[in-house]
Amino acid sequence: MISDWKRSQEMKEIYDVAIIGAGVCGANVARKLSQYELDVVLLEKEIDVSLGTSKANSGIVHGGFHDHISTLKARLELQGALMFDRLHEELDFPFERCGILVAALHEDEMKAIEQLYLQGVENGVIGIEMCSRERMLELEPKLNPDVVGGLYAPSGGILEPYRFVFSLVESARNNGVQVKTEFEVEAAERRGDCWHIRAKGGQEIRARYVVNSAGLHADSVSAAFGAERFTIMPRKGEYYLLDRTTKAKPSRVIFPVPTEVSKGILVIPTVEGTVLIGPTASPAQSKEDFATTREQLEHVLHAARMMVPAISENDVITSFAGLRAAYGSDFYIALSEKVPALVHVAGIQSPGLTASPAIGEYVKDLLKKAGLRLVEKPDWDPCVRKVPRARDADPFALDALVAQDPAYGDIVCRCERVSEAEIVAAIRAGHTTLDGIKYYTRAQMGRCQGGFCTYKIIRILMRETGMRFDQITKRGGDSFVLKGSL
Amino acid sequence: MKQLTFDAVVIGGGAAGMAAALELDARGHSVLILEREDALGGILMQCIHNGFGLIEFNEELTGPEFAQRFEEKVVARNIQVSLRTTVLDIREEEGAKAIYCVSPEQGMMRVQARTIVLAMGCRERNRGNIRIPGTRPAGIYTAGLAQRLVNIEGYIPGKDVVIIGSGDIGLIMARRMSWSGCKVHAVIEILPYPSGLTRNIVQCLNDFGIPLYLSHLVTDIYGNDRVEGIEVTPIESGALMHEKAFKIACDTVLLSVGLVPENELSRNAGIEIQPTTNGPWVDSMLMTTMPGVFACGNVLHVHDLVDYVVEEARRAGANAAAWLSGYRPARELRVKTGQNIRYVLPMRINPERENRLYMRSLVVKNDARLEVRLDGAVVKSRRLAHVQPSEMLSLTLAPEELSAAGRDSTIEIALV
Structure with a gap:
């Protein structure tokens, strides 16, 4: 039977730290704090982690x-980017340093390329x-042959963001962090040296320190704590998947x-192995506005074809939209100046995913500054259990997997070869x-x-x-899949 | 890893696969059918309505009944079947064909064969393929998935339904959902004519008073958790009439917007795929560009009727058997698509044998004439009262009709 961690956990009387929002920032903070002798709870309003931005x-x-090294986001991006190789080894999420190209299609764009290059050099x-035109086409033969030149950053890479978050949370959980989903923070009150945090539905928990990593909703969480007033402006990005x-x-x-x-x-x-094209950048109607639009998607196709002319609408398998939690031009990661023991992690848009491991470190340091005592656990385990994937296994490896567990021989999803x-x-x-299983398995x-x-x-779920x-x-x-039975 | 050897391996145990396997077996070759589901029959098993077999058996059967007739023969002939088996790879190894497949019971298997018949069927196009914008709530399913949920799993996916596309599965599901106590509010079709068979329009929509909106496009889907409605925009003279757009409230959207042959396995094996059919290029023997690998049924091109599928599959099976016995056509003529023809199959014909050709029209046309031209000269023609893209056309060419063919002659099929 399933080991249901959601129900089996004993709630603590008072947590040392409550983290609000189980996106990539909250998950990195949670895993970082799981290294220390602390009682930590990760709160998420949705049914699963990583369901927002x-x-x-x-x-x-x-x-x-x-971005220039003088900004917080560039500093954290540079630091975070270097941390991924080790995280990849420990946490078993798909990641590859495939390199990044910036392509100029007109001579007048080469000035901007040069500025980016100089900024990159200054950033270290x-x-x-x-790159010359020839070098660009050698690095990427699929590029528009009209390319005039560009920039190459070989250390850039790609990863599955939800798998990264899932692994971070699993690692945090293995090391004692508790996770509460469907806990939507509504109100908070400071009593003595403790925050009393109440969720919609009346549940309450107490914590000495709080991290506000609520993404799109960081503004309303801040308001609930009586802290700084600011407004997150959701900015939509639409994508096509090929x-x-x-x-x-x-x-x-x-x-x-x-x-x-x-x-x-x-x-x-x-x-x-699939191809993603996007994102657009347009103001969203609301923080729940995940609708794609005909105009924006046409723009995606058109703009992507400028870079890679072989892109065909016949290859499209789905479209989706994400919302950037935009606030100002830089990340807003700071201790509240209005209320005690609250750290805001807000306005985390691009390059938030890249910076997120460094954000975990940075928030840990801010909490320490605010008085949180950090004592390392002697038995902290950085690794999660690796789940072998049928699609990665060669015939002999798959044969061995089926011998151990026949369920590896039952290919449930033929398109992505998932057992x-x-x-x-x-x-x-x-x-x-269904979505949680999709993001975990493909x-x-x-x-x-x-x-x-x-x-x-x-x-299988039933x-x-x-x-x-x-x-x-x-x-x-209310996203019920079935409405009745015969 | 288990190693097996057969004369022929048939990939897919639906109507096409079983029909092909029976022909190979009848000619004395050892055959293995690989089927990924836990029963033979393929998609027929969820098609519990009748209307199957009118040509093949001269009677009206349900899908499972039609499948059963073939399954009984497969069992009676003792043809080997490996169920719950997914083929992962087809490779050429040391001059033979190797099929790598896996099942929970057998683990990995390497099956060596001299010939392979591809009979994997097709999949449904989905929302992404037709790029409907909007939100991504629960309640959006392909018609075939809904059919599976209702007919086999026993669940009702939703109560207030709109169907996008007038393909046959969508029409059948309009009736099925109505019978199950659901309200089907509309069927929306982008084209000015229906995509499904006329008999299904009459029996599944008209008889239930379900409106069919032709030349209408679904331009938005609403709802965050579950579908709440759709926006429909009329098309006039090829342009979207945004000011005439209207909304339909519903909790479920079913998509019946076309089928695509499932050729990822073929493509990975290096077999050439035709853009007009999304199926393999085949010669007069229904053999693909990989010698010894044949294709039939919906993996080759999407058929209207299972009766045509089994007819084609029998030929593929018989040809595969002939190929095993060393038969090779002495010469083949190139087949060209002429005026108003979307595709013709196969792409080569054998002037010394009888040839069965399948084709689809590009247009809706009354009082049409289907012409076969040999190097420009009409050698055969047939009057057709009505043609439309959704109804497949066929014709047979006898060797005597091709007697004038020279070495580099070309056959052209046209609709005038």
């Missing part, structure tokens, strides 16, 4: 040349290179020359919605978008959890 972004480890980016069979798959991430407002529409070879064993692993790791993420495997996943058919959701809330 952290699930719908470009999944890039940036090259460290887009290793291996950054100004099938792994596309002929347009580049081998490196391709950026256009950036504009004032964004880094532009990218062509990203995802670490799992039943991996679906079960996702459920046992606490991902009990089942339903391929060209048929769940057409063939959804009913199989429903069966068998493993004891849920009834009418309790199964796409991603919690």
Whole structure:
């Protein structure tokens, strides 16, 4: 039977630290703090972790040349980018340093390329290179042949952002951090040396220190604590996902020359073999506005084709939108000046994913400054259990896996080649919605978008959890998948 | 890793796979059918409506009944079947074909064969393929998934339904959902004519009073957790009439917007795929560009009727058997698509044998004439009262009709 960590946990009387928001920032802070003798709780309003901005972004480890080292975000980006190789070894999430190209299509864009190059050099980016047209086409033959030159940052990379968050949270949990999902912070009050935090629905927890890493909702969380007043402006980014069979798959991430407002529409070879194009940058109607629009998606296709002409709308398997938690021009990571023992981690837009491991360190230091005592655990375990994947196994390796667990021989998702064993692993790791299983395993993420495997996943979910058919959701809330039975 | 050797391996145990395997077996070759589900029959098993077998058996059967007739023969002939088996790779190794597949019971298997018949069927196009913008709530399913959920799993995916696309599965599901107590509010079709068979429009929509909106496009989907509605925009003279857009409230959207042959395995093996059919290029023997590998059924091109599938599959099986016995066509003529024709199969014909050709029209047309031209000269023609892209056309060419063919002759099929 499933080891249900959600229910089996004993709640603590008073936590040392409560982290609000289980996106990539909250998860990094949680894992960092799990190294110390502390009682830590990670609070998330959704049914699973990583369901906000952290699930719908470009999944890039940036090259460290887009922002100047004098900014906080550039410093944390440069530091964070260097931490990924070790995290990848410890946490078993898909990651690859494939390199980043910035392509100029007109001579007049070369000035901006040169500025980016000089900024990269000043930032200390290793291996950054100004490229001629020939060099660009050698590095990426799929590029538009009209390219006039560009920039190459070999250390840039790609990762699966939700898998990164899942692994961070799993690691934090293995080291004693408690995770409470469906805990939406509504109010907080300081009594003595303790925050009393109340969720919608009336649940309450107490913590001495609080980290506000609530992403899009960091402003309302701050307000709930009576802390600083600021406004997060959601800015939408729309993407198309292309099938792994596309002929347009580049081998490196391709950026256009950036504009004032964004880094532009990218062509990203995802670490799992599909291709992502996007994002747009437009104001969202609200913090729940995840709708894609015809106009913006047309723009994505057009702009991506400028970089890689072979991109075809026939390769599109899905579209989606993510919201950037925009606030000002730099990250806002600081101790509250209005209330005690509260750290804001707000305004984390690009390069937030890249910077996130460094944000974990930075927040730890801020908490220490505010008086949190940090004593290292002697038995901290940095590694998570590796779940082998059927699609990565050669015939002999897969044969050995099936011998140990026959469920590896049952390929549930044919498009992304995901076995039943991996679906079960996702459920046992606490991902009990269709989307949670999708982000953990990639089942339903391929060209048929769940057409063939959804009913199989429903069966496995019911068998493993004891849920009834009418309790199964796409991603919690009222997103019920089935409305009745015969 | 388990090693097996057969004369022929058939990939896919649906109607096409079983029909092909029976022909190979009848000609004395050892055959193994690889099927990924836990039963033979393929997609027929969830098609519990009738209308199957009118040509093949001269009677109306349900999908499972149709499948059963073939399954019984497969069992009676003792043809080997490996269920719950997913093929991962087809490779050429040491002059033979090796099929790598896996099942929970057998683990990895390497099956060596001299010939392979591809019969993997097709998949449904989905929302992303037709790029409908909007939110991504629960309640959006392909019609085939909904059919599986209702007919086999026993669940109702939703109560207030809109169907996008007028493909046959969508029409069948409009009736099925109505029978199950659901309200089907509309079927929305982007084209000016329906994509499904006329008999399904009558029996599944008209009989239930379900409105069919032709020349309408779904331009938005609403709802955050679960679908709440869609926006529909009329198309007039090729332009979207945004001022005439309207909303339909619903909790479920079913998509029936076309089928795509499932050729990822073929593509990875290096087999050439035709852009017009999304299926393999095949010669007069239904052999792909990988010698000894044949294709039939919906993996080759999407058929309207299973009766045509089994007819084609029998030929593929018989050809594979002939190929095993050393038969090679002495010469082949190139087949060209002419006016108003989207595709013709196969891409080569054998002037010394009888040839069965399947084709689809590009246009809707009354009082049309299907012409076969040999180097420009009409050698055969047939009157057709009505043609439309959704109804497949076929014709047979006898050797005597091709007697004038020279070495480099070309056959062209046209609709005038």
